[in-house]
Amino acid sequence: MAVAASLVAGSPLLVAAVIEEPILAVVYAITLGVSVWLFRDARRRRRSVVVAVGWAVGGLILPGIVHFGYLYGRMKSTTPAEPPADDETERGNDR
Structure with missing residues (x-):
């Protein structure tokens, strides 16, 4: 229980780790960004949410x-990504 409480955002232990090793924040931010991209790309390729x-x-x-x-x-x-929506097809070619 004490370990979980010390890992809460804003706890002195977490703040000290980020202040002493700021590269850790950069590494975690990049990891989080790539994981978000993985989720979005998998959904774009018609994979289930799970x-x-x-x-x-x-x-x-x-x-x-x-x-x-x-x-x-x-x-x-072999499953291609869904092509990006074109403005002309969305408007129905109203020219």
């Missing part, structure tokens, strides 16, 4: 393995 969340959470827990594993699987995937 699978997309699994990739994102896995990317937070084991980033080196999961991020590269996702990219490797993405290269071998």
Whole structure:
């Protein structure tokens, strides 16, 4: 219980770790950003929400393995990403 309480945002232990090792904040921010991208890319490729969340959470827990594993699987995937919506098709070609 004491360990969980010391990891709460704003706790002196967490603040001290970020102040003493600011590179940790940068590494965690990059890891979080890549995991968010994993989630969004998996959803764009029509994966279920559960699978997309699994990739994102896995990317937070084991980033080196999961991020590269996702990219490797993405290269071998035959399911293309959904093409971006074109403004002309959304308006119905009102020219």
